[in-house]
Amino acid sequence: MQSRLPILIFAVLMAAIPFVPGMPPFWIVLLDNIGLTALVAMGLVLLTGVGGLTSFGQAAFVGFGAYTTALLTTAYGLSPWLTLPLSLVVSGLLAVLLGLVTVRLSGHYLPLGTLAWGLGLFYLFSKLEFLGRNDGISAIPPLSVGSFRMLDPGSIYFAIWVAVILSALVTMNLLDSRTGRAIRALRRGHVAAEAFGVHTPRAKLLVFIHAAVLAGLSGWLYAHLQRAVNPTPFGAQAGIEYLFIAVVGGAGYVWGGVLGAAIVVILKEVLQSYLPLILPGSGQVETIVFGIMLVALLQLAPGGVWPWLMSLLPERTGGKKPDTSLKLEARPRSPGQSGVLLQVEKARKQFGGVVAVNNVSFDVHAREIVALIGPNGAGKSTTFNLITGVLSATSGSISVLGKKVDRAPPQEIVKLGISRTFQHVKLVPDMTVLENVAIGAHLRGHSGPLASMLRLDRADEAKLLAEAARQIERVGLPDQMHQLAGSLSLGQQRIVEIARALCVDPMLLLLDEPAAGLRHMEKQQLAKLLRDLRDGGMSVLLVEHDMGFVMNLADRIVVLDFGTKIAEGTPATIKTNPEVIKAYLGVAA
Amino acid sequence: MNTTIMLFLLQDGITNGAIYALLGLALVLVFAVTRVILIPQGEFVTYGALTYASLASGQMPGTAKLALAMGIGACAFDLFAARKALHGRLIVRSVLANIVLPAIVLALTIYFAAQKPPVAVCIALSLVIVAMIGLYLYRIAFQPLAHTSVLVLLIASVGVHLALQGLGLLFFGAEGQRGPAVLSGAFSAGSLRFTGQSLTVYGITIAFIVGLWLFFGLTLYGKALRATAVNRLGARLAGIRTTLSGQIAFLLASVIGALSGIMIVPITTLYYDSGFLIGLKGFVAAIIGGLVSYPLTAVAALFVGIVEAFSSFYASNYKEVIVFMLLIPVLLLRSLAAPAVEEEKD
Numbered sequence: 001m002q003s004r005l006p007i008l009i010f011a012v013l014m015a016a017i018p019f020v021p022g023m024p025p026f027w028i029v030l031l032d033n034i035g036l037t038a039l040v041a042m043g044l045v046l047l048t049g050v051g052g053l054t055s056f057g058q059a060a061f062v063g064f065g066a067y068t069t070a071l072l073t074t075a076y077g078l079s080p081w082l083t084l085p086l087s088l089v090v091s092g093l094l095a096v097l098l099g100l101v102t103v104r105l106s107g108h109y110l111p112l113g114t115l116a117w118g119l120g121l122f123y124l125f126s127k128l129e130f131l132g133r134n135d136g137i138s139a140i141p142p143l144s145v146g147s148f149r150m151l152d153p154g155s156i157y158f159a160i161w162v163a164v165i166l167s168a169l170v171t172m173n174l175l176d177s178r179t180g181r182a183i184r185a186l187r188r189g190h191v192a193a194e195a196f197g198v199h200t201p202r203a204k205l206l207v208f209i210h211a212a213v214l215a216g217l218s219g220w221l222y223a224h225l226q227r228a229v230n231p232t233p234f235g236a237q238a239g240i241e242y243l244f245i246a247v248v249g250g251a252g253y254v255w256g257g258v259l260g261a262a263i264v265v266i267l268k269e270v271l272q273s274y275l276p277l278i279l280p281g282s283g284q285v286e287t288i289v290f291g292i293m294l295v296a297l298l299q300l301a302p303g304g305v306w307p308w309l310m311s312l313l314p315e316r317t318g319g320k321k322p323d324t325s326l327k328l329e330a331r332p333r334s335p336g337q338s339g340v341l342l343q344v345e346k347a348r349k350q351f352g353g354v355v356a357v358n359n360v361s362f363d364v365h366a367r368e369i370v371a372l373i374g375p376n377g378a379g380k381s382t383t384f385n386l387i388t389g390v391l392s393a394t395s396g397s398i399s400v401l402g403k404k405v406d407r408a409p410p411q412e413i414v415k416l417g418i419s420r421t422f423q424h425v426k427l428v429p430d431m432t433v434l435e436n437v438a439i440g441a442h443l444r445g446h447s448g449p450l451a452s453m454l455r456l457d458r459a460d461e462a463k464l465l466a467e468a469a470r471q472i473e474r475v476g477l478p479d480q481m482h483q484l485a486g487s488l489s490l491g492q493q494r495i496v497e498i499a500r501a502l503c504v505d506p507m508l509l510l511l512d513e514p515a516a517g518l519r520h521m522e523k524q525q526l527a528k529l530l531r532d533l534r535d536g537g538m539s540v541l542l543v544e545h546d547m548g549f550v551m552n553l554a555d556r557i558v559v560l561d562f563g564t565k566i567a568e569g570t571p572a573t574i575k576t577n578p579e580v581i582k583a584y585l586g587v588a589a
Numbered sequence: 590m591n592t593t594i595m596l597f598l599l600q601d602g603i604t605n606g607a608i609y610a611l612l613g614l615a616l617v618l619v620f621a622v623t624r625v626i627l628i629p630q631g632e633f634v635t636y637g638a639l640t641y642a643s644l645a646s647g648q649m650p651g652t653a654k655l656a657l658a659m660g661i662g663a664c665a666f667d668l669f670a671a672r673k674a675l676h677g678r679l680i681v682r683s684v685l686a687n688i689v690l691p692a693i694v695l696a697l698t699i700y701f702a703a704q705k706p707p708v709a710v711c712i713a714l715s716l717v718i719v720a721m722i723g724l725y726l727y728r729i730a731f732q733p734l735a736h737t738s739v740l741v742l743l744i745a746s747v748g749v750h751l752a753l754q755g756l757g758l759l760f761f762g763a764e765g766q767r768g769p770a771v772l773s774g775a776f777s778a779g780s781l782r783f784t785g786q787s788l789t790v791y792g793i794t795i796a797f798i799v800g801l802w803l804f805f806g807l808t809l810y811g812k813a814l815r816a817t818a819v820n821r822l823g824a825r826l827a828g829i830r831t832t833l834s835g836q837i838a839f840l841l842a843s844v845i846g847a848l849s850g851i852m853i854v855p856i857t858t859l860y861y862d863s864g865f866l867i868g869l870k871g872f873v874a875a876i877i878g879g880l881v882s883y884p885l886t887a888v889a890a891l892f893v894g895i896v897e898a899f900s901s902f903y904a905s906n907y908k909e910v911i912v913f914m915l916l917i918p919v920l921l922l923r924s925l926a927a928p929a930v931e932e933e934k935d
Contacts, residue, residue, distance in 0.1 A: 112876045120913035244744040284755040291752030302737045
């Protein structure tokens with residue numbers, strides 16, 4: 001858990017600023033603007049920097065917030081405090097609508113899609129009669145508490161910065177939670193997260209809504225600060241500007257959003273007020289200089305200013321070890337987990353004309369280690385993907401505990417107690433080992449995003465982290481618990497993946513080349529761990545190339561070659577099987 | 590609505606659509622090769638158009654000076670990047686390409702601007718000037734960022750757009766300009782009137798599409814560019830200079846942009862900031878084409894042009910809303926048709 005002390009100091013400082021004698025009122029205006037911008041940028045940090053969803057359309061959500069309160073307070077005479085939840089709800093609902101359409105877009109369609117509706121909505125604001133077309137809406141009432149009316153920038157300052165600091169806290173709380181880990185895993189692709197039950201489209205929609213609501217809040221404050229709205233500040237240019245504020249500050253860091261807002265707002269102000277003194281008479285020089293400085297800044301610090309500043313601070317050493325005495329409830333087991341756990345029947349997978357898996361049948365029983373071996377390209381990983389629901393079989397069937405699961409998505413497979421690791425490690429490199437492993441326990445936690453934001457999830461969270469810590473100790477990496485996953489060696493990362501899979505509390509563990517990249521001693525430890533797991537009642541299905549490792553470990557071996565099963569049996573029979581020898585070594589001379 | 594109006598709108602739509610197609614092609618090209626979403630594409634359009642219009646009316650365009658200034662900058666970047674292994678040939682080559690060339694063009698521009706040059710000279714000078722700006726732009730702004738994420742490149746692209754648009758105001762003022770027709774004259778077929786200008790637009794668009802197709806299909810440089818687009822690292826290992834690919838992409842994009850501008854400016858008045866919106870419509874087409882397919886982008890661009898023409902007739906107030914909202918159903922269809930596949934991200 002991050003320390004809250006710096007935030008408290010920051011809050012006190014911000015609260016003190018207006019009381020500094022001789023503070024120019026102009027600075028307060030500037031700080032108001034920074035706060036408004038920071039709110040939107042913070043949402044973008046979560047959306048773009050953390051979630052990997054680039055949006056140009058945030059200005060439109062600011063517009064929704066601003067126009068909602070403008071319309072309701074002027075035309076219907078509602079109190080601004082009543083329109084606050086309404087503004088947020090309108091932004092949030094429209095985010096759901098636009099999000100449902102856009103968050104499913106992959107890769108570069110997404111930013112372009114948001115740019116498109118950002119532009120479209122801007123023109124809509126400026127054409128609709130009841131929103132006052134290009135003139136907008138004016139004479140919006142100020143915020144007031146009792147008889148205190150926030151008429152000047154100095155008084156609304158507090159409302160703005162309370163909103164900024166609360167939003168930052170809520171956003172940081174969200175990131176440091178079960179839901180937050182799911183969000184942070186989004187940027188690295190969806191396969192790994194989904195394998196542990198994360199509903200990725202839902203997680204994406206969630207960050208989308210969060211960012212939109214923050215933007216709507218900024219819009220609501222903006223409307224009551226300016227006391228008038230018109231379409232200009234909600235156009236595509238503004239949407240682009242919010243995005244680069246987030247990037248300049250350091251997309252991925254909540255405070256980077258605030259810092260970026262400060263840098264950009266102040267830079268623009270300075271350029272606007274001082275450049276004409278240096279280069280008099282020429283119009284938009286500040287835009288030119290601003291654009292050039294932006295490119296220069298990116299060339300100097302492509303990761304943003306906040307992480308660059310943080311790297312100057314002394315490195316903080318490790319986090320606190322979770323209290324491992326807390327027990328997480330075991331995954332509910334269905335009866336009859338003694339016979340056949342997994343049955344693959346004539347599974348076939350074709351990619352166009354290529355038959356990757358050709359009518360393969362085998363099964364895995366309870367308390368058994370089965371190895372799937374075969375030369376490269378034999379269809380082993382594809383078989384794994386079929387079992388775990390990443391791919392669906394062209395024909396044939398796969399049953400778990402006698403129930404067919406052919407079309408089930410990965411999230412459903414993991415609920416049945418089947419968890420896996422990946423041939424190409426899929427960890428989130430900028431999360432700690434502990435956090436990565438805790439993703440494995442995703443389905444065993446219950447706290448939702450709202451509970452996380454308000455810190456009502458702590459009991460649940462402590463249990464999840466305790467379970468993660470236990471599994472890390474079990475696989476023998478307790479010293480690396482608080483290191484970033486990306487800093488580990490590839491072999492260790494594979495072990496972390498095993499710990500993550502164990503967090504599911506599985507009945508069947510699917511391991512894709514777990515021993516690759518391990519040293520001899522580490523392989524022996526791994527073999528011991530797997531035997532212990534089997535003796536504890538778990539089954540293991542593993543793909544592996546290290547024959548020594550497999551032959552000493554597996555109870556049964558299934559051999560694939562060019563997608564077809566060519567042999568099955570105990571290690572002893574496989575070793576002498578002529579078909580297998582032919583597949584591996586070619587025909588004996 | 591009668592057939593005449595419909596045919597007229599259709600013709601108008603196709604003319605605009607052809608321009609969007611060119612811009613869309615350029616965007617796809619640059620994105621595929623460099624991963625830069627080229628927001629300043631619109632500035633290439635206005636620079637080309639307004640340089641041409643200024644020259645034609647006997648004014649000195651500021652873009653020629655900008656080209657020289659950027660060339661000096663590019664040369665400085667070149668020399669700084671190679672500071673550890675400077676040698677004579679490299680210095681000479683960089684100075685020739687980045688300083689001597691724009692200086693010569695500047696001299697020619699000053700010479701011709703004073704005497705209202707013929708249309709062909711105006712076109713040639715405008716194209717060369719904008720082409721150099723595009724080339725140096727890549728060297729200064731994007732080459733140092735080539736290894737960063739698409740997002741950072743995008744933001745840099747925004748910065749460049751702001752700077753270039755500001756410079757556009759400086760060079761050409763807030764007044765709109767129009768240029769002389771590239772090809773004057775017109776003829777009628779039935780109730781339709783074809784101007785030489787619109788025929789030029791069609792001709793050049795088709796020529797460019799065929800040209801790009803031949804370039805990418807048949808030439809070694811074209812194939813190198815395609816290889817870079819598919820896999821940067823792989824292309825480098827195969828000995829392709831990816832910076833060269835980036836330069837070629839920017840060169841082509843700026844020439845296409847400038848040419849589009851020169852073709853539009855006789856038809857509609859352009860302002861220093863008109864390019865952004867025109868470029869964005871090319872963008873819409875490029876997105877519909879999925880940022881990868883040239884023929885699909887061209888077809889989509891014609892579609893965008895036609896939709897725009899019709900909506901400006903029926904609901905002129907909502908013209909832009911309709912064009913940009915058009916994307917949403919397209920994007921939706923695309924995502925439904927192609928379920929998201931795992932992307933290995935850096």
